[in-house]
Amino acid sequence: SQDGDKLIGTFLTESGDYRYLEGNVSGNKAYLSCFDGAHAFLFEMKKEGSQLLGEFRSGTHHRESFEGQKDDGAQLTSGFELTKIVSNQPVHFVLPNTNGSMVDTRNETFKGKVKVYEIMGSWCPNCMDATHFLAEYQRNHPDVVVAGLGFERYKDTQKSMAALKAYVDAKKVPYPVMLAGHYDKKTAAALIPQIEGIKAYPTLLLVDKNDQLKKVYSGFYGPATREHEAFKKELTAAIDGL
DSSP states (O other): OEETTEEEEOOEETTEEOOOEEEEEETTEEEEEEEOSSOEEEEEEEEETTEEEEEEEETTTEEEEEEEEOOTTOOOOOGGGSSOBOOOOOOOOEEEBTTSOEEETTSTTTTTSOEEEEEEOTTOHHHHHHHHHHHHHHHHOTTSEEEEEEEESOSSHHHHHHHHHHHHHHHTOOSOEEEEEEOOHHHHHHTOTTBSOOOSSSEEEEEOTTSOEEEEEESOOOTTSTTHHHHHHHHHHHHHTO
16 A cells, blocks of 8 residues: 555465555655564565566565566465364363463363364564464354463473463463473474475464364464455354354
């Protein structure tokens, strides 16, 4: 969205969006950036006819070029189609939560109920948006169990738990969040053999009353995107369908 030389917007990808970006337009060039306390993003772009050429910078080291052609009909693959379910093994976890207690998802709190497990991390901007959505969903659907599986940057358990607890406390997360391990996708995937791998943070596991994994949603269309409201309806309908 452009107003004079002011520009706001975001980029939506199959693994999520870059949330709220802001910048300026100067001639045929444009700049969008953000800093959220953990991530520094800069997009530099140049328009040539109907083509957009640019470079994306993340932090102090990562640089990546991109190009695009205007296409009003462009669509991304649905997050429900990105990650395949490869096993009908029941979904169970025994992990510590941020209150210092062990959580066994075979206990009475989880037994015989529809469950949504949020694969997330305190370092992940899109996870904040997913957490907000799930907190609101559970308030309106108390019969559904929501739980977080936190994968953190640190291999040190104490550091990881401290980061996760700070996130849960700051966001006032109303559902249990468990420390699941290191955020390396291969390490994280080992905890969940029912899927072929973790394609994005966040990833949502939709599990039925018999602990069977029925659907997986990879990524998240956050409130910075125009697709957010339609996405919330789609996701809500998928959970309700269980």
